[in-house]
Amino acid sequence: MKDINILAIETTCDETSISIVRNGNSCLSLVIATQMDIHAKYGGVVPELASRMHTEVITLVLEEALEKANIKLDNIDAIAVSYKPGLLGSLLVGVEFAKVLSYTYNKPLIGVNHLIGHIYANNLESKLEFPLIALILSGGHTELLIMEKDYDFKILGSTLDDAIGESYDKVARVLGMKYPGGPNVEKAAKEGKNTYKLPKPLDDDTYNFSYSGLKSQVINLVNTLKMKGKRININDLACSFQTAAIDQITRKLDKAMENTNIKNVVIAGGVSANKYLKEEVQKICDKHNGKLLVPRMLYCTDNAAMIGAAAYPLYLRREFKDLSLNPESRSDISV
Ligand code: KG4
Numbered sequence: 001m002k003d004i005n006i007l008a009i010e011t012t013c014d015e016t017s018i019s020i021v022r023n024g025n026s027c028l029s030l031v032i033a034t035q036m037d038i039h040a041k042y043g044g045v046v047p048e049l050a051s052r053m054h055t056e057v058i059t060l061v062l063e064e065a066l067e068k069a070n071i072k073l074d075n076i077d078a079i080a081v082s083y084k085p086g087l088l089g090s091l092l093v094g095v096e097f098a099k100v101l102s103y104t105y106n107k108p109l110i111g112v113n114h115l116i117g118h119i120y121a122n123n124l125e126s127k128l129e130f131p132l133i134a135l136i137l138s139g140g141h142t143e144l145l146i147m148e149k150d151y152d153f154k155i156l157g158s159t160l161d162d163a164i165g166e167s168y169d170k171v172a173r174v175l176g177m178k179y180p181g182g183p184n185v186e187k188a189a190k191e192g193k194n195t196y197k198l199p200k201p202l203d204d205d206t207y208n209f210s211y212s213g214l215k216s217q218v219i220n221l222v223n224t225l226k227m228k229g230k231r232i233n234i235n236d237l238a239c240s241f242q243t244a245a246i247d248q249i250t251r252k253l254d255k256a257m258e259n260t261n262i263k264n265v266v267i268a269g270g271v272s273a274n275k276y277l278k279e280e281v282q283k284i285c286d287k288h289n290g291k292l293l294v295p296r297m298l299y300c301t302d303n304a305a306m307i308g309a310a311a312y313p314l315y316l317r318r319e320f321k322d323l324s325l326n327p328e329s330r331s332d333i334s335v
């Protein structure tokens, strides 16, 4: 069979990324221009700045991605773009850019759901084996779902309020750490002990999650201690928060593996870069004789290679979009 080279574009939030992916599993090049330093000054992503930065760098990112893969646009088989969910202004830059390339070079256009991209990042490591349980853990989503086959998603549970990554970022902020908070909280937690008593949210029979109460509890604790002039042990508080945050994930995964008897588990999204999470999820997989698949760090956080991987099954099915494709800021895990 002929090799299929997909040029994939990712601009849902604050990374401008383009990648060339062959046959949905081989990354020929991946370029990521991050805006992290710019947004760090403001303690979070500023949407207007994000879209302006995407516009400024996207053509340079394209040139570099083609050069690194040693390929010309004429030899690309399709243009893929993440078109939902995300920041509208940011998505718009990627979607319009993809449409121009698709029209100018007469290549089919593929619209990819960013969340599905996170799951298919795993295909860049090793082929997804079905049935599987997937955990999407990112700045905007916390989902537990089952896939029986390619592009078949059955949601078991979701967060009822904040996403897990969002709670890491907010806790980081109140602890005086820089954006993005996740890696900084993880670093502090590694040096600390689980000494602060925090709630155990949604200790129930559902597969849903809740992070708002846990986050508020940490914020209230910090404010109360500050008011009383008491010392806060930042490392211990980070560790206590992380223990409670990840405990929710492992509890629900344990139940899902028990009830479904599914052995393959994949984790996806920015929070899956967390080492403590990987260790704890591995323990649950070991308990059930399961197999865990996690992408390498580079493919965990937002990147275009995962969009190229997720676009491949759609290319095979000829599920193409036309030039009326519009970005959608909110979306569940639909195609
Ligand atoms: O998937 P992603 O790059 O963007 C979204 O689609 O949201 O995820 C970003 C989220 C942020 O909330 C960030 O703090 C979190 O992933 N994150 C982490 C770690 N690395 C990134 N959370 C915990 N531990 C980490 N090591």
Ligand code: ZN
Binding pocket: 114, 118, 138, 139, 269, 270, 301, 302
């Ligand atoms: Zn993401």
